[in-house]
Amino acid sequence: MTDLATYNFAYLDEQTKRMIRRAILKAIAIPGYQVPFASREMPMPYGWGTGGVQVTAAVLGPDDTLKVIDQGADDTTNAVSIRAFFQKVANVRVTTKTADATIIQTRHRIPEAQLQAGQILVYQVPIPEPLRFLEPRETETRKMHALEEYGLMHVKLYEDIARHGHIATTYAYPVKVEGRYVMDPSPTPKFDNPKMHMSPALQLFGAGREKRIYAVPPYTEVVSLDFEDHPFEIQTFSQPCALCGAKGSYLDEVILDDKGGSMFVCSDTDFCEDRQAKGHRGALAADTAEAAE
Template sequence: MSESIADASPASGGPDQAYNYAYLDEQTKRMIRRAILKAVAVPGYQVPFGGREMPLPYGWGTGGIQVTAAIIGREDTLKVIDQGADDTTNAVSIRRFFAKVADVATTTSTEDASIIQTRHRVPETRLREGQIIVFQVPIPEPLRMLEPRETETRTLHALSEYGVMQVSLYESIARHGRIAKTYNYPVLVNGRYIMSPSPIPKFDNPKLDRSPALQLYGAGREKRIYAVPPHTPVKSLDFDDHPFEIERWDECCALCGSRESFLDEVIVDDSGKRMFVCSDTDWCERHQR
C-alpha cells in the first residue's frame, strides 16, 4: 500500500517537478485568466471564479496566490508583503511557495518588483506603470457586513443601489461626529461599483486612485476576482461636509524619520512606553540610508 502512495505522491521526485509550473494546472490557469480579463473589463465588479483548494489555508491569501499563480512567469520579479513588511511569516511563506513552484526571482524592493502580492498594505513607494499589485481579500463584498446575503448584495450592485452604504456612513457620523471606518474603507470605482479595497488602512486608499499600476484582487474562500485598471478613478466614499481623511501621526518614524509613511506603534517596555516605526520595511530601509 505504501508503495502505491509513494508513486502517487506529488512529493516524489521533488515538489517543484511533480506539480505544474506555478502549481496550478493549465486549465485552472485559463479559467482564472479569463476571470481576470473580465474583471479588468468591468472595473470594481466581482467576477465569480472556480477557486481551487490551495495548499495554504483559506483566509491566508489563497485568492491572491491563485491570481499570482495565473499571471506569474519566469521573467517576473516577485515581492510579497504582509502588514507592509517583507519578513512577516506569512509573507515569507508565500514568497517561498512561489520561489519553489514558479522558479521566480524575488525581491523586497518595491521598485524592482514586477508583481507585488500584498496583505493589508499598499507600498509607500509610488507604483509605476507595468507593475501589477495583487491584493489578498478576505471578504470581497463591500456591503457584506450591512447585508449578509449574496443574493441581496448582487442585486444591489446590479441596480447601483448603494443607499445602505451611505446610511451606514451617515450613522457613523451621527454617532461619532465623523466617519469612524478606519480600514477596508469602501471606494467607488470609475463612478459605478462600490468596491472593497481589502483591509488596507484608509491611509492607503488615495494610492489606489488613478494608480499607473494594475490592481488585481483575489478572494479565494469567497471565490471572487476583481480589478482596477491603471489610471482609473477610485473615490473613497464621503460627504461634502465630512470629506474623506486619512490617519495622521504626531510622531515620525523612530528609525528613518519619515513623516509621510504609515506608522506601526510598538510597545517597548512594561510601562507601556511606545515608539513608532514605518510599516513599510522597504521604504524605511531606503530612508535610513
C-alpha cells in the same frame, strides 16, 4: 506513493489558470465588479491569501520578479511563507525592493513608494463584498450592485457621523470605482486609499474562500465614499518614524516595555530601509541612539 507530489509551473494546473485568466480579463474590463471564479483549494488555508496566490500563480511567468508583503513588511511569517512557495513552485526571482518587483502580492497595505506603470499589485482579500456587513446575503448584495443601490452604505457611514461626529471606518474603507461599482479595497488602512486612485499600476484582487476576482486598471478613478460636509480624510501620525524619520508614511506602534512605552515605525519595511540606506535617521535608529549616548 513517492511520485505523488509533482506539480505544474506555479502550482496550478493549466485548466485552472485559464479559468482564472478569463476571470481576470473580465475583471479588468468591468473595474470594481466582482467576477465569480471557481477558486481551488490551495496548499495554504483559506483566509491566508489563497485568492491572491491563485491570481499571482495565473499571472506569473519566468521573467517576473516577485515581492510579497504582509502588513507592509517582507519579513512577516505569512509573507515569507508565500514568497517561499512561489520560489519553490515557479522558481521565480524574488525581491524585497518595491521598485524592482514586477508583481507585488500584498495583504493589508499598499507600498509607500509610488508604483510604476507595468507593475502589478495583487491584493489578498478576505471579504470582497463591501456591502456584506450591511447585508449578509449574496443574492441581495448582487442585486444591490446591479441596481447601483448603494444607499445603505451611505446610511451606515452617516450613522457613524451622527454617533461619533466622524466616519468610524478606519480600514477596508469602501471606494467607488470609475463612478460605478462600490468596491472593498481589502483591509488596507484608509491611509492607503488615495494611492489606488489613478495608479499607474494594475491592481488585481483575489478572494479565494469567497471565490471572487476583481480589478482596477491603471489610471482609473477610485474615490473613497464621503459626504460634502464630512470629506474623506486619511490617518495622520503625530510623530515621524523612529527609525528613518519619515513623515507621512503609515506607522506601526511597537510596544517597548510594559509601562506604556512605545515607538512608531514605518509599516513598509522596504521603504524604511531604503530611507535609512540613504542616510535618513529617526530618533531611535541604532546609530542615532548611540551618538546620543
